[in-house]
Amino acid sequence: MFDASLSEAERLARALAALAAMAELRGRPADLLPRLLAELKDACGADGLGFERREGEELVHVATVGSFIGLGDARSAVQASLSGSALLSRNVALAPDTLNDARVDRALCLRSDSGALVAVPVDVSGTPAGVLVAGWRVAHGYSDAAVTLLRVGAGLIAAAIARTLHADRSEDPARLLGAAFSQASHREAAQRPHPDTDVLTGLLTAGPFQTALGTSAAHWSPSQNSAVLFIDLDRFHRVNEAHGHAVGDSVLQRVADVLRRCTRGHDVVARLGDDDFAVLLNRLSNPELQAAVAAERIIDAVLADNLTNESMPRIELCIGAALIDRAGLSAERVMRDAEHALHAEKTERR
Numbered sequence: 001m002f003d004a005s006l007s008e009a010e011r012l013a014r015a016l017a018a019l020a021a022m023a024e025l026r027g028r029p030a031d032l033l034p035r036l037l038a039e040l041k042d043a044c045g046a047d048g049l050g051f052e053r054r055e056g057e058e059l060v061h062v063a064t065v066g067s068f069i070g071l072g073d074a075r076s077a078v079q080a081s082l083s084g085s086a087l088l089s090r091n092v093a094l095a096p097d098t099l100n101d102a103r104v105d106r107a108l109c110l111r112s113d114s115g116a117l118v119a120v121p122v123d124v125s126g127t128p129a130g131v132l133v134a135g136w137r138v139a140h141g142y143s144d145a146a147v148t149l150l151r152v153g154a155g156l157i158a159a160a161i162a163r164t165l166h167a168d169r170s171e172d173p174a175r176l177l178g179a180a181f182s183q184a185s186h187r188e189a190a191q192r193p194h195p196d197t198d199v200l201t202g203l204l205t206a207g208p209f210q211t212a213l214g215t216s217a218a219h220w221s222p223s224q225n226s227a228v229l230f231i232d233l234d235r236f237h238r239v240n241e242a243h244g245h246a247v248g249d250s251v252l253q254r255v256a257d258v259l260r261r262c263t264r265g266h267d268v269v270a271r272l273g274d275d276d277f278a279v280l281l282n283r284l285s286n287p288e289l290q291a292a293v294a295a296e297r298i299i300d301a302v303l304a305d306n307l308t309n310e311s312m313p314r315i316e317l318c319i320g321a322a323l324i325d326r327a328g329l330s331a332e333r334v335m336r337d338a339e340h341a342l343h344a345e346k347t348e349r350r
Contacts, residue, residue, distance in 0.1 A: 047067040052076070054129060070196075086120060096140045120151055132150055225285065233275035256277070295319045
C-alpha cells in the first residue's frame with residue numbers, strides 16, 4: 001500500500017526492492033501484469049494504472065488496476081491519443097492537466113476520474129508493443145520519482161513479453177505479441193455493460209455528462225468557453241408506434257453515429273434518456289458562433305443520413321443551445337437554459 005508517512009527516497013527504495021522481486025517471477029504476461037501493476041500503482045502513488053497493447057492503429061487496455069479497472073473495454077487511436085504520442089515518439093508523454101490537453105479522451109478520463117496522466121512506451125525487441133499509463137485524480141499529481149518508477153515498470157513488462165516471445169525468434173515480434181496475452185478476459189470485459197455507458201448507443205449516460213459539464217463550468221476562462229447542445233428526436237414516438245421498437249433502436253443508433261462524426265475528440269456526447277441527447281462542446285473561442293455552426297453541421301449530417309437510408313424512418317431533430325461564456329454558471333443552470341432553448345425551437349416549428 002502507498003505509505004504517505006515515508007519520505008520520497010524511502011518510498012522509492014521500497015518500491016525498487018518490490019519491483020526487483022517482481023523481475024524474478026516467471027509466467028505469462030497476462031498472469032503477471034495485474035500483480036506488477038498493483039505494485040507499481042502503490043509505489044508511485046497513482047490512483048489507477050493500465051497497460052495498453054497495440055492492435056493495428058488502436059491501443060486496447062489488456063490489464064487495469066485501481067481507478068482504471070472500468071477501462072477494460074476502452075480503445076484509443078494511436079494517431080490521436082496521449083498513449084499513441086508516447087508509443088510513436090518512444091518517449092514518456094505527460095498530461096499534467098487532462099482538462100486542457102487535446103490528446104486526452106475526456107470520456108475515458110471521466111470513467112477513470114483522472115486529472116493527470118503519464119504514458120510510458122513499452123518496446124519489445126525494438127518493436128513498439130504497448131504503453132503503460134498511470135492516472136492521478138488531482139491535476140499535476142505525479143512526481144519525478146513516480147515517472148522514474150513507471151519507466152522501470154515498463155522495462156519489466158517488456159522483459160516479461162520478450163521472455164514469452166523468446167521461444168521462437170524466427171517469428172515477427174509484432175505478430176507474436178498477440179499470443180502473449182489471453183484475449184478471453186478482454187472479450188468478456190468488453191461484453192459487460194458499463195454503468196456510465198448507454199448499452200444501446202455506446203454513448204455516455206446522463207451522470208458522467210453532468211460531471212463533465214460541471215467541470216467545464218467550474219474551469220471556465222475567457223479562452224476556454226463551452227456550449228451545450230440539447231438534442232431531441234422530434235415525433236420519435238411515432239417511429240416506435242409505426243415500425244416497432246427494434247427499428248426505433250436503430251434510429252437512435254444512427255443518431256449516435258451522426259453525433260460522433262460531427263464532434264471532436266475533446267467534446268462530450270451523451271444519451272440522456274429515451275430520445276434525448278446532448279453534446280458538450282469544449283475549447284470554444286467564439287461559443288455562440290461555434291455552437292450554431294456545430295448544430296448546423298449535425299442537422300446537415302442528419303439530412304445526408306436520411307438520404308442514404310431512404311427505406312428507414314426519417315430522423316428529425318430539434319436542437320437547443322446554451323453557452324458557458326462566463327464564470328459562476330452551474331451545470332444545472334446551463335442544462336436548464338439549453339432545455340428552454342429546445343422548447344422554444346419546438347414551439348417555433350409548430
